[in-house]
Amino acid sequence: MKPAAFDYVRAESIEEALDVLVQEGADARVLAGGQTLIPMLSMRMARPSVIVDIMRLSELNRIESAEAAIRVGAAVRQRDVEHCPDLVSNQPLLAAALPWIGHAQTRSRGTVCGSVAHADPSAELPLVLIALNGEIELRSRRRSRRVAAESFFTGIMSTDCQPDEMIEAVRFPAAHAGTGYAFREISRRHGDFAIVACAAVVDARTARLAIGGVADRPTARDLPVPDDPGLDDALDAFAWDLEARDDLHATAEYRRQLVRRLGRQTLKEAARCRG
Amino acid sequence: MRLRTPPDSGGSFGVKQAIFPYIVLMAAAARVAGRPVKWIEDRLEHLCASVSATNRVTTLEAAVERDGRIIALSFDQLEDCGAHLRAPEPATLYRMHGNLTGAYDIRHVKIHNRVVLTNKTPTGLNRGFGGPQAYYPLERLMQRIAIELKLDPLDVICRNLVPAAAMPYRTATGALLDSGDFAATLETALHDGGLAELLARRDAARAQGRHYGIGFAAVVEPSVSNMGYITAALTPEERRRAGPKNGAQSTATVSLDPLGAVSVQVASTPQGQGHRTVLAQVIADALGLMPQDVRVFAEIDTARDAWSIASGNYSSRFAPAVAGTARMAALNLRDRLARLAATQLNVSPADIVFARGRVAARSNPDNSLPFSRLAATGHWAPGTLPAELGQTIRETVFWTPPELTAPTEADEVNSSLCHGFIFDFCGVEIDPTSGAVRLDRYVTMHDCGNILHPAMVAGQINGGFAQVLGAALYEEYAYAADGSFLSGTFADYLVPTTMEVPEPIVLHRESPSPFTALGAKGVGEGNCMSTPVCIANAIADALFLDAIDLPATPAKLAAILHGPEPARARPSRRSA
Numbered sequence: 020m021k022p023a024a025f026d027y028v029r030a031e032s033i034e035e036a037l038d039v040l041v042q043e044g045a046d047a048r049v050l051a052g053g054q055t056l057i058p059m060l061s062m063r064m065a066r067p068s069v070i071v072d073i074m075r076l077s078e079l080n081r082i083e084s085a086e087a088a089i090r091v092g093a094a095v096r097q098r099d100v101e102h103c104p105d106l107v108s109n110q111p112l113l114a115a116a117l118p119w120i121g122h123a124q125t126r127s128r129g130t131v132c133g134s135v136a137h138a139d140p141s142a143e144l145p146l147v148l149i150a151l152n153g154e155i156e157l158r159s160r161r162r163s164r165r166v167a168a169e170s171f172f173t174g175i176m177s178t179d180c181q182p183d184e185m186i187e188a189v190r191f192p193a194a195h196a197g198t199g200y201a202f203r204e205i206s207r208r209h210g211d212f213a214i215v216a217c218a219a220v221v222d223a224r225t226a227r228l229a230i231g232g233v234a235d236r237p238t239a240r241d242l243p244v245p246d247d248p249g250l251d252d253a254l255d256a257f258a259w260d261l262e263a264r265d266d267l268h269a270t271a272e273y274r275r276q277l278v279r280r281l282g283r284q285t286l287k288e289a290a291r292c293r294g
Numbered sequence: 295m296r297l298r299t300p301p302d303s304g305g306s307f308g309v310k311q312a313i314f315p316y317i318v319l320m321a322a323a324a325r326v327a328g329r330p331v332k333w334i335e336d337r338l339e340h341l342c343a344s345v346s347a348t349n350r351v352t353t354l355e356a357a358v359e360r361d362g363r364i365i366a367l368s369f370d371q372l373e374d375c376g377a378h379l380r381a382p383e384p385a386t387l388y389r390m391h392g393n394l395t396g397a398y399d400i401r402h403v404k405i406h407n408r409v410v411l412t413n414k415t416p417t418g419l420n421r422g423f424g425g426p427q428a429y430y431p432l433e434r435l436m437q438r439i440a441i442e443l444k445l446d447p448l449d450v451i452c453r454n455l456v457p458a459a460a461m462p463y464r465t466a467t468g469a470l471l472d473s474g475d476f477a478a479t480l481e482t483a484l485h486d487g488g489l490a491e492l493l494a495r496r497d498a499a500r501a502q503g504r505h506y507g508i509g510f511a512a513v514v515e516p517s518v519s520n521m522g523y524i525t526a527a528l529t530p531e532e533r534r535r536a537g538p539k540n541g542a543q544s545t546a547t548v549s550l551d552p553l554g555a556v557s558v559q560v561a562s563t564p565q566g567q568g569h570r571t572v573l574a575q576v577i578a579d580a581l582g583l584m585p586q587d588v589r590v591f592a593e594i595d596t597a598r599d600a601w602s603i604a605s606g607n608y609s610s611r612f613a614p615a616v617a618g619t620a621r622m623a624a625l626n627l628r629d630r631l632a633r634l635a636a637t638q639l640n641v642s643p644a645d646i647v648f649a650r651g652r653v654a655a656r657s658n659p660d661n662s663l664p665f666s667r668l669a670a671t672g673h674w675a676p677g678t679l680p681a682e683l684g685q686t687i688r689e690t691v692f693w694t695p696p697e698l699t700a701p702t703e704a705d706e707v708n709s710s711l712c713h714g715f716i717f718d719f720c721g722v723e724i725d726p727t728s729g730a731v732r733l734d735r736y737v738t739m740h741d742c743g744n745i746l747h748p749a750m751v752a753g754q755i756n757g758g759f760a761q762v763l764g765a766a767l768y769e770e771y772a773y774a775a776d777g778s779f780l781s782g783t784f785a786d787y788l789v790p791t792t793m794e795v796p797e798p799i800v801l802h803r804e805s806p807s808p809f810t811a812l813g814a815k816g817v818g819e820g821n822c823m824s825t826p827v828c829i830a831n832a833i834a835d836a837l838f839l840d841a842i843d844l845p846a847t848p849a850k851l852a853a854i855l856h857g858p859e860p861a862r863a864r865p866s867r868r869s870a
Binding site for chain 1: 336727728730781783794848849859862
């Protein structure tokens with residue numbers, strides 16, 4: 020076996036899963052769809068002593084569409100949300116972003132909350148949560164709490180989730196009439212991590228742009244609306260403020276240029292979609 | 295020494311043709327331990343220590359007439375072979391030695407080769423071996439000549455092609471180009487591939503401010519390597535001391551069993567190239583049988599089977615050398631069987647035909663017997679065979695082409711037996727935002743001599759194209775400034791998937807090789823040689839670039855498209 024040895028617990032209840040987290044603390048990891056954790060184990064980038072499998076917990080495998088928000092439980096796979104009836108009208112930004120996550124095969128296994136918990140700076144779902152001002156529901160033996168996406172993501176693959184806590188669900192605010200949404204992404208190949216991903220939310224008076232793949236976490240900023248002459252300067256300042264870095268696939272300059280160009284295109288598309 | 299190879303070993307693309315230190319160490323460890331030893335290699339280990347293609351820096355100078363006709367070439371090739379010089383390196387430099395002038399009639403050539411070792415992944419065999427490194431500068435040069443002399447790049451190519459009447463053509467560096475009408479092949483490709491349409495698309499795109507370019511590449515694809523070409527790396531004096539090396543010995547054995555069933559065994563170590571399919575067809579054709587009547591064995595045991603040091607599946611030698619040798623073995627056996635049949639059917643051997651599983655008199659087809667009965671005779675009634683016939687049970691042929699001679703005193707060498715011709719052209723469009731390259735159309739015209747099996751040839755061309763699209767646009771063994779290896783996973787080393795690979799338009803022309811039994815030439819590596827530079831030429835045409843390095847990543851091209859980035863504006867202090 021490529022991973023280091025670990026114990027495996029298939030939780031029969033949320034309480035059982037939370038008990039393991041209390042006992043093992045940071046040495047325990049929650050296993051949902053496994054699309055990130057399993058490769059991390061195989062590369063030994065993660066070496067937990069216990070894996071807590073939550074995928075048999077039916078109470079976590081629920082999508083609840085209410086007027087205010089779409090609540091997605093911790094065991095819901097990305098593919099199930101993608102195939103939700105009325106997703107495009109309920110939350111078009113989520114509908115637009117989902118097909119960009121990995122591949123159909125990985126979405127069939129990977130969970131929405133798993134991606135949020137992993138908090139990769141280039142991941143699509145954390146970006147959508149940030150753009151929409153979504154919330155994360157955390158639960159432990161001590162308490163249940165809701166955290167705004169803006170304060171949940173704290174850096175590269177780090178979040179406000181404490182060692183005894185697990186994500187129980189995430190909430191994507193539902194679409195508002197008169198608001199347009201758009202998502203664009205540039206990656207090397209179909210399904211690769213985003214070099215730059217843009218999520219835009221535009222209404223009559225405000226425009227909000229969230230950028231993934233550039234800073235250490237998905238980052239949103241309120242900007243002038245697309246036809247405002249101040250947009251270029253605001254985008255330029257946003258691009259610099261994200262403190263892009265070079266990596267194997269793209270330079271920092273390339274990322275800044277994409278923030279300016281793709282960012283503007285995404286805002287314009289959202290404005291067009293305002294309907 | 296004893297080597298046993300399985301009938302299938304999974305994909306290789308060249309990598310499995312070399313001997314690695316771990317292979318020898320495993321054998322030594324097994325001896326010490328007295329039990330089998332298993333080797334497990336993970337992705338990171340494979341990427342950083344198995345095989346990379348060589349990294350070459352070529353300075354190529356040309357003496358050119360005003361009309362684009364090239365008089366002379368001077369190559370200065372600096373070859374980075376990675377951390378260790380592993381056998382057969384520095385062969386990458388010499389595999390193309392004879393055909394370094396490509397498809398062109400250039401009579402004066404100077405070559406200066408140097409090898410350097412670095413701390414990178416060691417280099418070795420990789421599909422196209424030496425081809426991409428040789429043709430990249432040559433075909434980039436053709437485009438540069440056209441631009442500098444204000445000529446059409448196609449005119450520059452056509453004015454330099456080896457004329458059909460000159461075949462077989464001895465190049466300035468020693469290759470004997472075997473056959474082909476390059477000019478006519480190119481014309482057919484332009485017409486059937488629709489160049490006129492691409493030119494119109496380029497005009498329309500440019501009128502709209504879009505970035506569209508067209509590239510060309512003409513190459514010869516060498517196959518069946520001369521065992522002696524690598525010795526061109528030695529001085530003539532060193533060669534004399536070391537003893538001659540030349541040729542390309544191939545082997546094949548055709549056997550008949552007591553029920554008259556046919557089998558063929560070759561020493562070619564396939565990795566998915568369809569040996570069973572093609573050899574069954576070749577042997578069945580020779581003996582008047584159906585392919586399903588022939589059993590093919592492609593595994594070898596060097597202690598038991600016919601083989602030579604030239605055996606193996608490299609330099610696209612299966613169709614021209616291995617399949618041809620198998621045909622020779624089948625024909626030798628058929629001729630002896632015909633003489634045996636002649637005694638049984640009371641006709642002359644010349645009157646015997648092998649067809650539809652029977653052996654018959656041509657003059658009277660009713661006068662016949664089943665092939666299996668005739669084939670079994672050597673087992674059941676050898677006493678009935680005419681004495682001069684010997685046995686009719688098994689025939690092994692060893693074949694080495696006489697054209698593959700050792701290097702001359704002047705370092706000329708016919709480095710390969712066959713030379714197919716490839717002419718490619720493509721249209722690309724560059725996305726103004728991302729810098730991503732979209733292949734609008736890719737046309738690849740191949741003359742690989744006689745095609746033995748169209749589906750196998752299609753598989754080789756499409757597979758080679760997909761592989762090398764990676765080299766052109768995605769794949770790179772990348773190292774940081776401090777030398778650390780940056781592409782140790784498939785998230786870093788990007789292999790194109792089916793989503794990224796468009797289907798090329800594949801065209802054919804067949805000019806049989808006069809030097810092979812089936813008239814076939816190799817076809818497995820050509821696009822690895824032609825496609826990278828064809829795409830590079832198209833990108834250079836789209837963006838009006840003098841120089842371009844592959845892989846042409848979006849970030850590289852976007853830096854050109856976007857221009858220099860203005861420095862950050864000072865934060866405004868309106869509120870102060």
